Amino acid sequence: MNFYERLMQLDRRWIYLGVAIAVTIPVLAPFKVPVYITPEAKAVYEFVENTKPGEIIFLAIDYDPNAMAELHPMARTIMRQSFSRGIRLIISALSQNGPGMAEQLISQISKEYNKKNGMDYVYLGYKPYPGITILAMGQNFRIPFPTDYYGTPLDSLPMMDGVRNYDDVKGIISIVAGNIAEYWINYANGRYKAKVFFGVTGVMTADYYPFLQSGQLLGLLGGLKGASEYERLAKQEGVATEGMSIQTVAHLVVIAFIVVGNIGFFMSKKKKR
Amino acid sequence: MVTDLNTAIWNTLAAFLTFCIFSFLYKDNPFYKIAEHIVVGVSAGYFAVILYWNGLVPKLWNPVVKQGKWYYLIPGLLGLIMWTRFSKKYAWISRFSISFYMGIATGVAVPLYMQNFVIRQLSSTMLPVHFKNSVGFFNLLIIVGVLCALIYFFFSKEHKGAMGSAARVGIWTLMVGFGAGFGLTVMGRVSLLIDRVIFLKNYFTSIFGHIL
Numbered sequence: 293m294n295f296y297e298r299l300m301q302l303d304r305r306w307i308y309l310g311v312a313i314a315v316t317i318p319v320l321a322p323f324k325v326p327v328y329i330t331p332e333a334k335a336v337y338e339f340v341e342n343t344k345p346g347e348i349i350f351l352a353i354d355y356d357p358n359a360m361a362e363l364h365p366m367a368r369t370i371m372r373q374s375f376s377r378g379i380r381l382i383i384s385a386l387s388q389n390g391p392g393m394a395e396q397l398i399s400q401i402s403k404e405y406n407k408k409n410g411m412d413y414v415y416l417g418y419k420p421y422p423g424i425t426i427l428a429m430g431q432n433f434r435i436p437f438p439t440d441y442y443g444t445p446l447d448s449l450p451m452m453d454g455v456r457n458y459d460d461v462k463g464i465i466s467i468v469a470g471n472i473a474e475y476w477i478n479y480a481n482g483r484y485k486a487k488v489f490f491g492v493t494g495v496m497t498a499d500y501y502p503f504l505q506s507g508q509l510l511g512l513l514g515g516l517k518g519a520s521e522y523e524r525l526a527k528q529e530g531v532a533t534e535g536m537s538i539q540t541v542a543h544l545v546v547i548a549f550i551v552v553g554n555i556g557f558f559m560s561k562k563k564k565r
Numbered sequence: 566m567v568t569d570l571n572t573a574i575w576n577t578l579a580a581f582l583t584f585c586i587f588s589f590l591y592k593d594n595p596f597y598k599i600a601e602h603i604v605v606g607v608s609a610g611y612f613a614v615i616l617y618w619n620g621l622v623p624k625l626w627n628p629v630v631k632q633g634k635w636y637y638l639i640p641g642l643l644g645l646i647m648w649t650r651f652s653k654k655y656a657w658i659s660r661f662s663i664s665f666y667m668g669i670a671t672g673v674a675v676p677l678y679m680q681n682f683v684i685r686q687l688s689s690t691m692l693p694v695h696f697k698n699s700v701g702f703f704n705l706l707i708i709v710g711v712l713c714a715l716i717y718f719f720f721s722k723e724h725k726g727a728m729g730s731a732a733r734v735g736i737w738t739l740m741v742g743f744g745a746g747f748g749l750t751v752m753g754r755v756s757l758l759i760d761r762v763i764f765l766k767n768y769f770t771s772i773f774g775h776i777l
Contacts (some may be wrong), residue, residue, distance in 0.1 A: 302734040308590045315758055319766050356608075361760030362753060383681070388612045392617075420620045427673065438623070444621040474682075482681035494753025500748040506689030508681065515749060541753045 299556035307549055314545040318538045332504055333521040335511030336489045340370060346376030346453065352466035353424070356389035358556045359469035359493050365519035365532035366491040367397060373526045375405035378390065380451055381413040382433070383462060386422040386472055395441060397514045399519050400528045403525060410441070410449040410465065410493070417441030425474040428533070430484040432456050463487035463510070491518060573772065580768045583761050711740040 343349055351370065354364045374381055375430045385394035398415050405414055416437040419425045428435040433455070434446050449493065464486050466476045473490060480486040487510055492500055494515030503509040513522055516539060519532035585600035618707050625641050628634040632763040649655040695701035716728065717735030724732040 305591060311755075315755070315762050319762050343671050364755045391615060392611070394568055416618050418615060420616060436590060440691070443652070478677050482677050482685075494749045494751075494756060495746075497749045498742065502686060503687070506685050508685060515752050516759070517752060518648075531760075531763060534763065535756065538759045539752065539755055542758070543751070545754075546751055 294560070295555045296559040296563060299333070299552065300560050301496070302556075308328065308544055310549065311542060314537055318541050323537050325525050325540050327520050327533070327536055328518075329521050329525060330518075331416065332512040332514075333518055334472050334473070334525065335512055336370075337362075337373075337522060337525040339463060339487075339511060340373050340377070340379065340465075340515065341529070341555070342379070343374075343379050344389050346380065348380045348382060348461045349374060349450075350461045350464040351381050351383045352464060352468065352472075353383060353385045353390060353394040353497075354387045354466055355469035355493075356387050357386050358389075360393065362493050362519065363467045363469060363491060364397065365516070365530055366513050366522055367394075368401065369490075369519070369522050369526050370465060371401045371527050372404070372528055374405050375412070382451075382455070383413060384425075384429075384437075386417040386425060388420070389420065391418040391441065398461065410440075410444065411451055414446070414449055414451050415441045415531075422472045425444075426475045426479045427483065430458055430479065436519045447551060450493045458484045458486040461486075461534050463489060465489045465491065467491040467513075469496070476498060477503055491522075511561040576768050576771070580765060582767065587761075709734065710741075714738045 341347065351367070351374070353367050358486060365561065371381065372549070374432065385391040395415065395417075398413065400411060402409070409415065409488075418442065419436045425436045429437075432450070437446060439445050440449065454460070458480060464480055466473065466474065466488065468476070468490060473492060473496065476488050477491075482487045488508070489511040490500060490509055490513070491513035494517075496515030497518070499513070500509060500512055500514075504512050513519060516532050516535050520536045523529050523533050582600045582603065583595055585596040586596055589597040625644075628637040630643070643665060646658045648661045649658040690708060692704035692707060693701065694705045694708065713731045713735035715726075715735070716731040717739065719728075719732075722728055
């Protein structure tokens, strides 16, 4: 067995070890990498930035803890930016394992900015069947959510006075993992013409660019890179920015493995001939 | 201090479970199995409780028992007969619920899906082509790419000659799309690893930081 054949039969655990080392080194010896700001990320930032104090944004935290790594930095930064500018938020969590996680984030950030539930934000929580919930909210938030997450009737919350449906919010930002994204496009934008912005996982990003081009989406944050762009725009550098240097090294290692694997493949094929 | 101790205990458990999951990369083992079963069990249990308090109680129990809206029992009954799926003899009864659900879902979704996922996407492909700047050129690229990708999926004529060339361009277009998807998937997966590595770094710093 020659060198190239041995390369082709390399135990995949060496690759895991290589990636693990590559990821660990920048964690122990951090460095910064430049982050290019894409127009679609800037569109989300500018939408929040151009919203006046007192106006309402609907923030949908539509992911489970398994997507926290990529999406939590986005939700955290958007929430901080909104609260720091005096923007009020209506927040929902339409992914089944997400409401507790979302509540934890809301209470942490609302405390940082001394924001009051019912006055500065309303947390609606979770209802099953996201498609039907999104459709019903287009008529009235009170149809799927007669009460908020804590059991208080929406009509008794001062912030909800005169707030009926998507017409009364400036726009919707959904930080989303999975097919709930389709419901926002189809129902909130398609049926009720609401302005929709997305923060999605890396895996989903490519699928949603066509909607950006068609104008059904007005802004898009893609994966940890999108989160790092947003952190940089909002001048709140955090986990996503820290992760970019690690991501760069990990990607270089993955590219190196792909190149080496291809060399091994073509050279062993040549030898056989 | 109590909160700190609590946090330390929970973080230790989280770090242990992280290592249990990573141990699968070496080979399957009982630690991985334990962690895997905990994830599945906790997710299922959490979802069941959430569904009970956010679905069954406010949408069925409260309207019927507290507000006397007896007609809510009709959808309740439709939901209940879904369970007959588990009986070979009575499984046919569940078709009433399924047909009701399918009827509503189809009526609501089909026109909107056609409008938003087909017609809007088609109209956004009809772009002005010009060579005044790069936008016009990229518009041409989009139009050619979409048409050739559609030709690749046209199987009623053999992919030979002009048809074959267009199909070849189509498959290259698809490959570019798959490549972008793959690259972003790698980014997503690496992000999950980064999150865990940063968590472990913070955990070890909080536990051993004062010693190091």
